[in-house]
Amino acid sequence: xxxxxxLELLGGLSLFLFGMNIMGQALERRAGSKLRSLLSRLTTxxxxxxxxGLGITAVxxxxxxxxxxxxxxxxxxxxxxxxxxNVIMGANIGTTITAWVLSLAGIxxxxxxxxxxxxxxxxxxxxxxxxxxxxxCKKEYKKDTGxxxxxxxxxxxxxxxxxxxxxxxxxxxxxxxLFLVFQNPVLGVLAGTVLTAIxxxxxxSVGILQALAVTGxxxxxxxxxxxxxxxxxxxxxxxxxxVGANKSAKRAAMVHLLFNVIGTSVWxxxxxxxxxxxxxxxxxxxxxxFGIAVAHSVFNILCTLLMLPLSGFLEKLxxxxxxxxxxxxxxxxxxxxxxxxxxxALKRCRETAADMARTSVAALKASMDxxxxxxxxxxxxxxxxxxxxxxxxxxxxxxxxxxxxKPISMADNEEAAKLLKIIGDFExxxxxxxxxxxxxxxxxxxxxxxxxxxxxxxxVLSSAVSEILELSLNAFLSDDPKSACLVEPLEQVIDQLxxxxxxxxxxxxxxxxxxxxxxxxWSDLLTDLERTSxxxxxxxxxxxxxxxxxxxxxxxxxxxxxxxxEFRQSYQTYAEKYSIETVLA
Numbered sequence: 012x013x014x015x016x017x018l019e020l021l022g023g024l025s026l027f028l029f030g031m032n033i034m035g036q037a038l039e040r041r042a043g044s045k046l047r048s049l050l051s052r053l054t055t056x057x058x059x060x061x062x063x064g065l066g067i068t069a070v071x072x073x074x075x076x077x078x079x080x081x082x083x084x085x086x087x088x089x090x091x092x093x094x095x096x097n098v099i100m101g102a103n104i105g106t107t108i109t110a111w112v113l114s115l116a117g118i119x120x121x122x123x124x125x126x127x128x129x130x131x132x133x134x135x136x137x138x139x140x141x142x143x144x145x146x147x148c149k150k151e152y153k154k155d156t157g158x159x160x161x162x163x164x165x166x167x168x169x170x171x172x173x174x175x176x177x178x179x180x181x182x183x184x185x186x187x188x189l190f191l192v193f194q195n196p197v198l199g200v201l202a203g204t205v206l207t208a209i210x211x212x213x214x215x216s217v218g219i220l221q222a223l224a225v226t227g228x229x230x231x232x233x234x235x236x237x238x239x240x241x242x243x244x245x246x247x248x249x250x251x252x253x254v255g256a257n258k259s260a261k262r263a264a265m266v267h268l269l270f271n272v273i274g275t276s277v278w279x280x281x282x283x284x285x286x287x288x289x290x291x292x293x294x295x296x297x298x299x300x301f302g303i304a305v306a307h308s309v310f311n312i313l314c315t316l317l318m319l320p321l322s323g324f325l326e327k328l329x330x331x332x333x334x335x336x337x338x339x340x341x342x343x344x345x346x347x348x349x350x351x352x353x354x355x356a357l358k359r360c361r362e363t364a365a366d367m368a369r370t371s372v373a374a375l376k377a378s379m380d381x382x383x384x385x386x387x388x389x390x391x392x393x394x395x396x397x398x399x400x401x402x403x404x405x406x407x408x409x410x411x412x413x414x415x416x417k418p419i420s421m422a423d424n425e426e427a428a429k430l431l432k433i434i435g436d437f438e439x440x441x442x443x444x445x446x447x448x449x450x451x452x453x454x455x456x457x458x459x460x461x462x463x464x465x466x467x468x469x470x471v472l473s474s475a476v477s478e479i480l481e482l483s484l485n486a487f488l489s490d491d492p493k494s495a496c497l498v499e500p501l502e503q504v505i506d507q508l509x510x511x512x513x514x515x516x517x518x519x520x521x522x523x524x525x526x527x528x529x530x531x532x533w534s535d536l537l538t539d540l541e542r543t544s545x546x547x548x549x550x551x552x553x554x555x556x557x558x559x560x561x562x563x564x565x566x567x568x569x570x571x572x573x574x575x576x577e578f579r580q581s582y583q584t585y586a587e588k589y590s591i592e593t594v595l596a
Contacts, residue, residue, distance in 0.1 A: 016176045023172025026165050031215055034162025037155045057097050064101025074106035074213055078249040078267050083348030086260035095263040096322045103311045109214035110304035113221050138164035151421040173222035193233040196283050203240025213245035217307055221300045232294035238307050239279055242271040262329040274314030345410045353419040357426055360411055364430050365488055367403035370396050371437040372480045378447035379473045385451050393448050400441035407434050429553050436546040443539040450532050459529040468512050468591055475505050475589045476540050483547035492558040498551035500582035504589055505544040509537045511591055
């Protein structure tokens with residue numbers, strides 16, 4: 012083996028790892044909605060959790076990535092530790108699919124149909140289709156499909172390059188002696204652990220082992236312990252990801268480690284006993300690509316069969332190893348680990364934005380109550396809600412910008428942009444809540460009072476604002492453009508109410524019925540309530556834009572006002588419902 016073979020080996024390894032990485036990312040984007048669906052169906056049922064872990068890992072082709080996802084889910088409160096244990100076990104089986112795909116490279120037959128199954132036969136075609144999809148298709152999901160095909164073609168090209176580079180080692184005695192050393196089960200496990208810990212992918216390390224197997228110098232006696240060690244090495248990624256996480260997430264990572272360490276220890280002991288007592292001849296035979304795939308699957312299935320009935324024991328064990336903190340922990344609102352799974356991260360953003368929206372609307376409604384029924388407790392509650400909303404905006408804005416920088420689908424990118432726009436409006440609504448509260452407190456401290464007529468008018472406007480808050484909140488939470496279309500006509504009615512009430516109050520001041528000082532506070536109240544309705548209009552406009560896959564808010568609202576009979580009918584209904592003359596008659 013000369014320097015050119017070494018360069019070819021390094022180049023093949025680079026292509027192999029790169030192809031596996033981009034294929035996994037594209038698969039994850041392509042299956043984004045399915046990942047969300049899988050997560051939503053998780054239950055405490057062992058079989059359901061097991062199949063979910065298997066399915067997710069089969070999709071993204073990496074048990075390490077799947078386990079890091081699970082750690083993030085647990086840290087964010089999206090998944091319990093009991094659910095995580097079952098998913099992790101399923102992930103260990105799902106990761107074996109890669110080895111089966113790679114084993115196709117070992118097909119050797121003169122039969123035309125069988126030769127067509129060999130990756131070298133169909134990889135060029137997949138690469139051609141992939142580049143056509145990626146370069147010439149406009150739709151995002153087709154581009155992702157192209158990237159999947161290109162990733163697979165790159166992966167298999169790298170695999171063949173590695174196999175070709177090491178083929179000459181079959182005649183090198185030192186290489187054969189190296190794998191004779193690995194027939195010592197402990198050294199084999201150690202080698203597999205170290206290799207997988209370095210490249211942080213058991214699928215990739217199994218692929219490298221399969222590439223080395225083409226030399227004919229890797230016996231089953233050496234390959235099996237290495238495969239066992241690879242399961243332990245893959246735990247490194249999850250353990251690193253749990254640093255800085257809460258106790259539950261640390262426990263999930265520890266479950267992954269214990270599952271593989273215990274499973275490897277038990278089956279390594281069984282393997283050693285079989286080897287020592289019976290010394291089966293097949294252990295001395297050269298391992299094939301297909302044989303390594305079988306060994307990898309059988310070992311992971313045996314580990315799962317061993318540990319699945321002991322999932323309760325695992326849960327208790329990690330609870331003892333990672334004890335509860337002295338103070339109860341709350342789930343992290345937006346865990347950055349979820350950024351590695353953009354569809355799930357976006358789902359978490361929407362849930363957090365929904366909490367922010369409810370808090371903001373509750374603050375504004377409480378502030379309108381404070382105008383008529385002030386109490387120190389109510390005032391404190393309003394300020395707490397406003398501070399909470401500010402916090403939500405800070406963490407959501409930062410997180411959504413980081414998420415937007417990730418490779419995400421067009422639909423997810425639109426959703427992230429919508430959320431970035433909407434959280435600003437909900438934050439401003441909570442600011443207006445504090446403004447209303449301060450106006451109420453100023454009235455009390457200066458002992459000002461509005462006339463009964465003014466109070467009746469304020470009740471009308473408050474009722475209208477309360478309804479527009481509910482309409483915009485429901486439109487956002489349910490992503491319903493029909494509900495959103497009811498917001499704009501009511502916002503126009505509130506604009507007119509404000510002007511009518513301002514004019515009526517000026518007349519009262521001119522007749523000496525109301526003081527000028529109270530008039531200033533009245534003007535501030537009207538402004539805050541009217542601007543609240545403006546923000547509700549912005550929120551509803553974003554919902555409408557999303558339904559039309561457009562972000563041109565002002566054009567959408569303008570077209571709706573000018574061209575819609577539905578708008579005119581809704582406007583007339585609200586104008587009659589919130590008519591000051593009717594209320595005061």
